[in-house]
Amino acid sequence: MTENHGTPRGRFITFEGIDGAGKSSHIKATAEWLRARGRPVLATREPGGTPLGEMLRELLLHQRMHRETEALLMFAGRREHLVQVIEPALERGDWVICDRFSDATYAYQSGGRGLDQAKFAQLEEWVHAHLQPDLTLLFDLPAGIARRRIAAQARDLDRFEQEQADFHERVRLAYLDRAAAAPQRIHLIDADQAPEIVMKRIEETIAIHCL
Numbered sequence: 001m002t003e004n005h006g007t008p009r010g011r012f013i014t015f016e017g018i019d020g021a022g023k024s025s026h027i028k029a030t031a032e033w034l035r036a037r038g039r040p041v042l043a044t045r046e047p048g049g050t051p052l053g054e055m056l057r058e059l060l061l062h063q064r065m066h067r068e069t070e071a072l073l074m075f076a077g078r079r080e081h082l083v084q085v086i087e088p089a090l091e092r093g094d095w096v097i098c099d100r101f102s103d104a105t106y107a108y109q110s111g112g113r114g115l116d117q118a119k120f121a122q123l124e125e126w127v128h129a130h131l132q133p134d135l136t137l138l139f140d141l142p143a144g145i146a147r148r149r150i151a152a153q154a155r156d157l158d159r160f161e162q163e164q165a166d167f168h169e170r171v172r173l174a175y176l177d178r179a180a181a182a183p184q185r186i187h188l189i190d191a192d193q194a195p196e197i198v199m200k201r202i203e204e205t206i207a208i209h210c211l
């Protein structure tokens, strides 16, 4: 662990999974759980997390664009997010909890959209060669169940949520491949369970790997 003027660097924890896996409510609960244990927490998201990133998010979620443009904008917003928010927060000792990061680009833009992963390795090297999450919690569940959860929410769906179940199943498989390649960092959470059980698993995993 690097030290900066005596302040221990914070931890960087990312949450991943297909749409409808239930990340958002658990991110809130995780932030509260950590704060109750005296950790300063900054909760943020991608795409988004900065004023520019939130503008890019609006475009990415609602504007049709070429799939390569989509991938490049994801990484451009990520660079801004790292420089303006994530790196300073970690330096001052905050725990950064991020709703999605580069694993999402591998899963959605490669698994979902079919782009070559080698391109992302180059972009990842450019944008955050020096930094990877300390821990990634991958919410896993079958795409069919996730679709039903989204359908039950009765709201307008974004470009990704509007994709068919086979798109989300490919995204899920790409996430699982990525987890198999980085088992020390990416930990699976079975998201097809009651919220209290999911929360227990999150707490156990963070306690083992970060506390």
Ligand code: TYD
Pocket (backbone or CB within 6 Å): 019, 024, 045, 046, 047, 074, 099, 100, 101, 102, 103, 104, 105, 106, 108, 109, 160, 161
């Ligand atoms: P998310 O925050 O999970 O949406 P919601 O507010 O509906 O919970 O993520 C927004 C969408 O962005 C999601 O469908 C996945 C997509 N996405 C990518 O395709 N690639 C990426 O690199 C990232 C970060 C997100």
